[in-house]
Amino acid sequence: MLRVYSDYLAVLRDMRSVLHALETRDIDLARQLRRAAASVALNMAEGSGNAGGTRRQRYLSALGSAREVVAGLQVAEALGYVTVEAALMARLDRVVGVLVRLVR
Numbered sequence: 001m002l003r004v005y006s007d008y009l010a011v012l013r014d015m016r017s018v019l020h021a022l023e024t025r026d027i028d029l030a031r032q033l034r035r036a037a038a039s040v041a042l043n044m045a046e047g048s049g050n051a052g053g054t055r056r057q058r059y060l061s062a063l064g065s066a067r068e069v070v071a072g073l074q075v076a077e078a079l080g081y082v083t084v085e086a087a088l089m090a091r092l093d094r095v096v097g098v099l100v101r102l103v104r
Contacts, residue, residue, distance in 0.1 A: 001045070001048050002044060002048055002098075002102075004044065004095055004098040004099070005041065005044045005045065005048070007091070007094070007095060007098075008040060008041055008044065008066075008095050009041060010091070011088065011091050011092050011095060012037060012041065014085075014088050014091070015037060015073075015088065018073065018076070018082050018084060018088075019033065019034055019037075021081070021082045022076050022081050022082050025076075025079075025081040025082070026076070026079070026081055029072065029075065029076060029081070032068075032072060033068075033069060033072035033073070033076070036065045036066075036068040036069050036072060037065075037069050039061070039062070039065035040062050040065045040066045040069060040095070041062075043058045043059070043061040043062035043065065044058070044059070044062045044099075046058045047059045047062065056102075056103055059099055059102045059103050060103050062099055063096065063099040063100060063102075063103060066092070066095055066096045066099055067096060069092065070089070070092055070093070070096065073088075073089065073092075
């Protein structure tokens, strides 16, 4: 399994409070963000169990979902629903960076 997978699980743990706070303000955005966040981990895990083009496709899906998570957090913050710590966003950006390198 990729090290970035463990790193991402730590990001998910840190996102819990943000997701809980968001649920009280915008349940639809919270659900979409939760689905995208889970999709990142699930696609990374699936990709690590595949080879060739299938592996790349799973990592591409994980990357797309990770970017959706970033956007969801930015939207939630812009709308004033939550405050997202800069450290959390930085860790999430590192995950996105690793996924970008994996799909090249």
